[in-house]
Amino acid sequence: MTTLSRPGHATGFWFVALAFASLMAFGTLPTPLWPLYQARDHFGPTQVTIAFAVMVAGAAISFGALGHLSDRFGRRRIIAPALVVGIGAALVLAAWPTLPGLIVGRVLTGIAVGLMASTATAYLTDLHRAAHPDRAGSGVPMLTSTVANLGGLALGPLLAGILAQWLPAPLVTSYVLLAGVMAGLLVLVLSTPETVDRLGGAGAARPSRFALRPGAARLFGAAAAVGFFAFALMGFFSSLGAIVVRGQLGITSTFVVGLAPFTAFAASAAAQILLGKAPQRRLLVAGSGLFPVGLAVTAAALYHPTLGWFLTGAALAGAGAGLLFKAAATQTVLAADPASRAGVLAVFFIIAYAGMGLPSIAFSIVIRYAALAPTMVGFGAVLALGTIAAVVTTIRRIR
Incomplete structure (x- = not known):
């Protein structure tokens, strides 16, 4: 019986990974479309960032209120609704292409991401x-998870940029396509074996929403801080990268506009694949080295506007952020009590997604009153210093 069940679990592993990647791709799908919304509806970087950040807010609420539920009700019973909500969000964005529809669709996207x-x-x-x-x-599950997460985030802008460049109805086509992909993966996920089944045990004790192993509180706190700063970089390229490429570099091609966030997220996933088996300390040290160098190159590219340098900075910074995120997520799993793993990861993702939203909002507000290039220098310095401090604390806590 055990032998028969293993192929189902092994195949289901990849179904879940693909579903995870597809929903994350949907999360960043509008990135190269922001300038199109901006030109049509005449709003600036702050409105674009807010439209992006409402997804982050939806995700944070979903993580906090619902992210732990799979520890109690089962994994598949939460992932399936996540895909359903994602499909609904895609249809809203396709059918209601105005700012109110954009906000509603992005909130639903955040809820789906928080569940997933x-x-x-x-x-x-x-x-x-x-x-x-x-x-x-x-280390295969965590490597697959982080690559699905960040690889999906990378594919979203590239896919939308390609479709918007060469197919009609750019504010509709990509959403309809992703809705179809998620619908197909929903069927596959529903065939995947459940690994947590608590519905039948009425008298069983409910797992704690947030429980850490003894003595792991400081490790979790440091790892969550690393996740915050890693996602702050990703938030910048997701929300404002397209605006920078179009406005500062003067490039209007949606395909090229989508390359900046794609480069950051793809480099993040690639770095994890190449160095995924390295010791945690080495990942943290390498990530904290690449991260500020990439930010410095990105800032320099704004003083001497060049797409090549901007993409190089995005790749270096993205690779560093990816290594940091993988190490932080791994340490979070190790710090969690096994019965509360999803709940602890939910709190970790709340903090990480706060990093994706809050610094980008602050950045968009500051550039209304200050030049973009010096603001980027200050933004990069704050992120670099915060990251190094969080990494040093995490390394001290690793056993």
Whole structure:
């Protein structure tokens, strides 16, 4: 019986990874479309950032209120609704292409992401352990999770940029396509074995929403801070990268506009694949080195506007952020009590997504009153210093 169940868990592992990646791609899908919305509706960088940030707010609310539920009700029972909400958000964005519809659709997107991210990360760990009980402690689930997360975030802007460049109805086509992809993956996820089933045990004790292993509180706090700063960089390229490429570099092609966030997220995923098996300390040190260098190159590209330098900075900074995020997420899983893994990951993602939204909003407000290039220098310095401090604290806590 055990032998028969393993192929289901192994196959389901990849179904969940693809579903995770598709929903994350949907989260960044509008990135190269922001200038199109901006030109049509005549709003500036602050409105663009707010439209982006409402997704972050929706995700934070979803993480906080719902992200732990898979520890109690089961992983599949949470991922399936996440995909349903994502499909609904895509249809809203396609059918209601005005600012109110954009905000409603992005809030729904955030709710879907909040349901998906922590649950999928925990589900992948469960499925891999069930399929390969002889590989306890394998880094494959966390590597797959982080690559699905950041790889999906990378593919979203590239896909939307390509579709908007060469197909009609740019504010509709990409949403309809992703809705179809998520619908197909919903069917596959529903066929995946459940790994947590608590519905039948009425008298069973409910797992705590947030429980850490003894002595792991400071490790979790430091890891969450690393996640905050890593996602702050991703938030910048997701919300304002397209505006910078179009406005500062004078490039109007939606395909090229989508390259900046794609480059950052793709470099993040690639760095994790290349260095995924490296010790945690090495990931943190390498990430904290690449991160400020990339930010410095990005800032320099604004003083001497060049797409090549801007993309190089995005790649270096993205690679550093990816390594930092992987190490932080891994340490969070290790710090969590096994019965509360999804709940602990939900709190981690709340903090990380706050990093994706809040600094970008502050940045968009500051550039209304100050020049973009010096603001980028200050933004980069704050992120770099905060990241280094969080990394040093995390390294001291790693056993």
